[in-house]
Amino acid sequence: MESQKVKKIPISEIFYSIQGEGKYCGTPSVFVRVGGCNLRCPGFGDKGCDSYYAVDKRYQKEWELKSIEDIKTEIKKYLKFDPHLVITGGEPTLYFKELYPLIEWFEGQITIETNATIDIDFEKFPAYKKVAFAMSVKLSNSGEEYNKRVKKNVIKSYAKNAKKSFFKFVIDKDLKKEIEDITKNINLSIYCMPLGATKEELEKNAPFVFEFCLKNGYRYSDRIHIRLFGKKKGV
Numbered sequence: 001m002e003s004q005k006v007k008k009i010p011i012s013e014i015f016y017s018i019q020g021e022g023k024y025c026g027t028p029s030v031f032v033r034v035g036g037c038n039l040r041c042p043g044f045g046d047k048g049c050d051s052y053y054a055v056d057k058r059y060q061k062e063w064e065l066k067s068i069e070d071i072k073t074e075i076k077k078y079l080k081f082d083p084h085l086v087i088t089g090g091e092p093t094l095y096f097k098e099l100y101p102l103i104e105w106f107e108g109q110i111t112i113e114t115n116a117t118i119d120i121d122f123e124k125f126p127a128y129k130k131v132a133f134a135m136s137v138k139l140s141n142s143g144e145e146y147n148k149r150v151k152k153n154v155i156k157s158y159a160k161n162a163k164k165s166f167f168k169f170v171i172d173k174d175l176k177k178e179i180e181d182i183t184k185n186i187n188l189s190i191y192c193m194p195l196g197a198t199k200e201e202l203e204k205n206a207p208f209v210f211e212f213c214l215k216n217g218y219r220y221s222d223r224i225h226i227r228l229f230g231k232k233k234g235v
Contacts, residue, residue, distance in 0.1 A: 008065035010035035012054035020224035029084040035063035042143035054090040093118040122161035132164035193221040
């Protein structure tokens with residue numbers, strides 16, 4: 001019988017660093033960044049997306065196809081630090097079936113950074129219930145059409161089944177009505193962080209976001225990696 005072909009995932013980079021944003025900001029983490037995204041976000045361009053090299057197909061030649069065992073081998077190098085695992089991108093849920101053995105295997109806290117547009121069957125893939133989905137649902141400043149970037153059935157499913165999840169919005173102006181539309185009747189923490197992929201852009205937008213969070217009772221999230229390193233990879 002012919003052996004089953006090992007499924008491989010396009011990986012932009014794997015590295016050990018400090019989580020720089022969101023609910024677990026400041027936590028030592030291993031980052032697994034997949035390549036590819038189902039949204040274009042033309043309103044951001046290269047400036048707004050700090051991981052453009054994992055999104056833009058022009059960078060595909062830099063992605064490496066890796067099996068789950070390959071990824072585990074990389075992660076094991078850092079287990080002595082008891083890190084969190086952060087699966088990011090690009091859009092990780094494009095590969096939720098292929099990534100599932102990794103989710104089952106890793107014993108610590110897992111965060112999946114996602115645009116929350118791809119449905120997951122939590123009964124068929126129950127290990128995803130232990131994951132914190134950092135739902136960075138795109139707003140109008142992304143330039144994407146509403147019906148492409150907001151999938152309320154998916155958002156509600158993540159919130160219902162993965163209780164550690166939270167919202168993480170990128171803003172540069174008052175988008176409260178959009179945030180309220182997306183988060184209505186969902187009891188999860190809401191983090192807002194400044195738009196910007198450079199230190200200068202971050203500092204320009206941060207004061208507004210700070211005041212916006214104070215005014216509306218949201219949680220402010222900085223972007224430590226951008227503040228310290230700009231667009232540098234592997235941080």
